[in-house]
Every structure is written in C-alpha cells, then in structure tokens.
Amino acid sequence: MRNIAAEVAVIGAGSAGLCAACQAAGAGAKVLVLDENRLPGGQLFKQIHKFFGSSEHQAGVRGYEIGKSLLDKAAASGAEILLESVVYGLRSDRTLGVVRRGEHFTVEAKKVVIATGAVENYLPFEGSTLPGVMGAGAAQTMINVNRVLPGRKVVMVGSGNVGLIVSYQLMQAGADVVLLCDAAEKIGGYGVHAGKIRRAGVPIALSTTVVKAEGDGEVSSVTLAKVDGRFQPVAGTEFTVGADTVCLAVGLSPMTELAWMAGCEFTFLPAFGGHVPIHGDDMQTTLEGVYAAGDITGVEEASTAMEEGNLAGVSAAAALGYLSETEAEERTARIRNRLDGLRSGPFGIGRKKLKDAQVLAMREFKREGEDSL
Amino acid sequence: MGTLRIENHPVLGPAQAGRTVVITLDGQPLEAVEGEPVAAALAAAGIRAFRTTAVRSEPRGIFCAIGRCTDCMMVVDGVPNTRVCVTPVREGMKLERQHGLAPVRKPGDPA
Numbered sequence: 001m002r003n004i005a006a007e008v009a010v011i012g013a014g015s016a017g018l019c020a021a022c023q024a025a026g027a028g029a030k031v032l033v034l035d036e037n038r039l040p041g042g043q044l045f046k047q048i049h050k051f052f053g054s055s056e057h058q059a060g061v062r063g064y065e066i067g068k069s070l071l072d073k074a075a076a077s078g079a080e081i082l083l084e085s086v087v088y089g090l091r092s093d094r095t096l097g098v099v100r101r102g103e104h105f106t107v108e109a110k111k112v113v114i115a116t117g118a119v120e121n122y123l124p125f126e127g128s129t130l131p132g133v134m135g136a137g138a139a140q141t142m143i144n145v146n147r148v149l150p151g152r153k154v155v156m157v158g159s160g161n162v163g164l165i166v167s168y169q170l171m172q173a174g175a176d177v178v179l180l181c182d183a184a185e186k187i188g189g190y191g192v193h194a195g196k197i198r199r200a201g202v203p204i205a206l207s208t209t210v211v212k213a214e215g216d217g218e219v220s221s222v223t224l225a226k227v228d229g230r231f232q233p234v235a236g237t238e239f240t241v242g243a244d245t246v247c248l249a250v251g252l253s254p255m256t257e258l259a260w261m262a263g264c265e266f267t268f269l270p271a272f273g274g275h276v277p278i279h280g281d282d283m284q285t286t287l288e289g290v291y292a293a294g295d296i297t298g299v300e301e302a303s304t305a306m307e308e309g310n311l312a313g314v315s316a317a318a319a320l321g322y323l324s325e326t327e328a329e330e331r332t333a334r335i336r337n338r339l340d341g342l343r344s345g346p347f348g349i350g351r352k353k354l355k356d357a358q359v360l361a362m363r364e365f366k367r368e369g370e371d372s373l
Numbered sequence: 374m375g376t377l378r379i380e381n382h383p384v385l386g387p388a389q390a391g392r393t394v395v396i397t398l399d400g401q402p403l404e405a406v407e408g409e410p411v412a413a414a415l416a417a418a419g420i421r422a423f424r425t426t427a428v429r430s431e432p433r434g435i436f437c438a439i440g441r442c443t444d445c446m447m448v449v450d451g452v453p454n455t456r457v458c459v460t461p462v463r464e465g466m467k468l469e470r471q472h473g474l475a476p477v478r479k480p481g482d483p484a
Contacts, residue, residue, distance in 0.1 A: 131434030138438035
C-alpha cells in the first residue's frame with residue numbers, strides 16, 4: 001500500500017481545517033489536507049447570512065464569501081488539498097488510513113489536526129423516517145448550494161440559531177415556513193434572527209414538539225402537541241398542520257470517531273454536543289502531536305472554528321520548529337484574544353466557561369500523568 | 374405550482390446556467406442539470422422516495438444531503454448503495470430505486 005509522508009495532516013477542509021492548513025503551511029510546513037467531499041469549504045458555502053462579531057471576525061461578511069477567501073488563502077499557502085479522500089482510521093502514532101476513489105493508502109504525519117466538524121442530530125417520532133423529514137442543514141444545502149427547494153411547506157423543529165436562520169433562508173428561497181416549534185419554553189437562538197422570522201409572519205410555538213408526520217409515501221401533514229415540564233406531549237393538546245417537509249434543527253454532535261479510535265481522552269459536555277476530546281490552550285489533545293479544532297471540540301460557530309483552526313495550525317508549526325517561541329506566542333495571543341471576543345456576551349460566555357473546563361481537564365490529565373511517574 | 378428550482382435568489386442572484394441532460398429513473402426519462410447532485414435533480418422533479426428498506430419496505434429519501442446518513446442510496450448505473458446526494462449527474466445516467474440492501478460490490482464487478 002502506498003504511503004504518503006506529511007509534516008502536518010489536516011482531516012477536514014472546512015472552516016477549522018482550512019485555517020489550520022493556512023497557518024501551518026504559511027509558516028513553512030508541508031501540509032496535506034484530506035476531505036471526503038468533492039469540493040472543499042465544509043459547510044461554509046451554504047451559509048448565506050452575514051456573520052456576527054466585530055470586523056476582525058469578518059462580521060457582516062456572508063459565509064460563502066468567507067469560504068471563497070479561505071480557499072484562496074489556502075491555495076496561496078501551499079497546502080495540498082486532497083478531495084474525495086475518506087480518512088477511515090487514525091492511530092496514536094499519527095498514521096492515517098485513507099481511501100480515495102477506490103485506492104487505499106496511508107499517511108504518516110508528524111502532526112495531525114482533526115477538524116472533522118459535527119453532524120446533525122436526529123429526532124425520533126412517528127413518521128420521522130418518511131421522505132420529507134430532513135435535517136435543517138440538509139434543507140440549507142438543498143436551497144443554497146443545490147438551488148432546489150426540498151419542499152414547499154415546512155415545519156421547522158428547533159428555535160436555536162440553525163432553526164431560525166434556515167427558516168429565514170427557506171423563505172428567501174421561496175418556501176412557506178408554516179410553523180416553527182421548540183420543546184423549550186424560550187427561543188434558543190439570537191433575538192435578531194427570531195425577530196426576522198416573526199416579522200415575516202411565521203408562528204413560533206414554544207413548549208411544543210412534533211409528535212407525528214403522516215402521508216402516503218411522503219410527508220403531507222404534521223401533528224404537534226404541547227409538552228409538559230418533562231418535555232412529554234400533553235394529551236388533548238394535539239393539532240395538525242399541512243406540510244410536506246419537516247426540518248430538524250435539534251442540535252449537532254461532534255464527529256469524534258477518529259479521535260476515539262486514536263485514543264484521545266474525552267470529557268462529557270452536553271452543551272457542547274456530548275463527548276469532546278480534551279485539549280490544551282494550544283488545541284493539542286492528550287495524544288502527542290494530535291490536535292483538534294472546530295466543532296469536534298464542542299459545537300460552536302464557524303467563526304470560532306476558524307480561530308481554533310488558526311491556533312492548531314500555529315501550534316503544529318511551532319512544534320515542528322517553523323515558528324520561534326516568541327513568534328508563536330505572539331500569534332496565539334492574538335488568536336486567543338479574538339476567541340475571547342467571540343466567546344463573550346450573553347450567549348458566548350457560557351461557551352467560554354465550557355472551553356475553560358475542557359482546558360482544565362487537560363491540565364488535570366497532565367498532572368495525573370506526572371503523579372503516576 | 375411552479376418549479377422547485379430556485380432560479381432567482383435575493384442574496385445569491387440568478388442560478389448558474391448548467392447544461393440540461395437526460396437521465397432515467399427506473400427507465401423513465403428525466404431532465405437534470407449536468408454536475409448537480411442526483412438528489413437535487415430528483416428533488417427538482419418532485420421525486421422524494423429514493424429507495425425502500427429491507428424489512429418493512431418503507432420509503433426513504435433525502436435526510437442529510439451531505440453524504441453522511443446513507444438514507445438516499447440508489448442503484449446508479451448498476452452500482453448499488455450509491456449516495457445520490459453526493460453523486461453528480463452525468464448525461465445518460467441510469468438510476469434505479471433500490472429495494473433493500475444490495476450486495477456490496479467486489480473487485481472485478483462491473484462498475
């Protein structure tokens with residue numbers, strides 16, 4: 001079997017992976033980025049809304065524009081991007097198993113950055129496997145990338161930012177969002193996004209969940225009900241709406257398979273999507289030379305994923321000797337500053353606390369290791 | 374009813390003009406845009422059930438649209454278990470709805 005040697009192997013050419021590649025290759029490292037898709041950019045190209053934050057976080061710029069400039073930067077950095085390449089294995093010695101167009105090969109890397117992102121959660125209910133029930137991200141891909149409506153009348157389940165933003169984008173694409181529901185009693189996402197869809201006339205049903213989707217071979221009606229304090233449907237409160245599509249915006253889970261396989265230590269942070277690899281300030285996991293960045297370390301946003309990717313790329317390049325200690329420190333201080341900016345405010349501060357917990361877990365892991373010596 | 378294709382978009386502008394080609398679904402001809410995902414071509418034609426399950430013969434269609442979930446598998450040009458959400462349309466492509474689990478292709482089998 002063919003083997004490719006790389007100084008830095010980056011798994012995933014999305015927000016985090018491309019930034020890691022730019023930083024490491026920009027510093028002089030030989031970088032190989034592997035992605036299973038036919039096109040790089042991860043989920044950035046379906047984000048047609050303007051990003052939040054300050055100007056240094058590219059606020060006001062639409063996601064796909066950030067994606068385009070990131071691809072230009074990656075091309076200029078000299079990083080090699082290998083597409084249609086599925087990384088199916090990762091060992092603690094930083095050997096990757098890859099299959100590309102039927103050919104199997106290995107990659108032996110001095111440093112690995114796992115930037116595999118996250119996958120949408122599923123919500124089981126009667127009829128939830130009928131065609132027409134799909135992830136909100138799937139609907140977003142269909143309308144903004146493929147330019148095809150997945151349906152005309154949509155029920156959106158979930159009032160987090162994904163549910164709110166995709167609802168608005170479905171309307172921009174010409175669909176009718178008949179209702180948005182959330183089992184929680186409060187809207188999960190930003191008020192500005194909720195306001196936009198409210199003004200467009202979409203009813204938001206809180207403490208309400210979908211109990212049933214029905215139809216002859218595909219969805220044609222959706223039954224919802226109020227939920228009690230333990231999120232159980234309350235009998236007698238059911239109501240049915242006509243809809244051909246149900247979009248599930250019920251959170252994401254970090255795509256951690258490779259980190260588990262390699263033997264990274266994990267911590268459980270439900271608000272971050274579940275089990276996430278613990279990592280230090282430099283994004284290095286408990287495995288020497290294996291870094292993680294972006295949604296795999298806890299589901300946040302593209303902007304934070306990019307900065308985590310930057311951190312991992314700088315750390316890997318510094319560890320390989322491409323950046324002096326001072327240069328690396330200066331760069332990481334700037335990136336951390338921007339990350340702190342993104343993890344502030346009423347929504348961000350909770351994520352900042354979770355990140356601190358993750359880094360603390362890393363310190364404890366290291367201390368235990370020293371104690372056992 | 375109008376088309377399901379989004380020809381004009383308030384943010385993204387007009388759709389890029391692609392070459393229209395003919396593919397077939399279970400023998401029936403269907404217009405599609407070259408290079409778009411097969412799943413998009415089917416969705417644009419209002420087709421939502423791509424396969425049926427092995428035990429209960431329940432229909433399945435698009436769920437994740439990014440190649441993760443395998444709900445959209447079809448037989449494409451004779452190759453079963455093909456995720457059509459990440460398979461680009463080629464002229465003359467033959468699609469078949471897949472029923473149940475198809476055997477995994479072995480080396481040497483026709484592609």
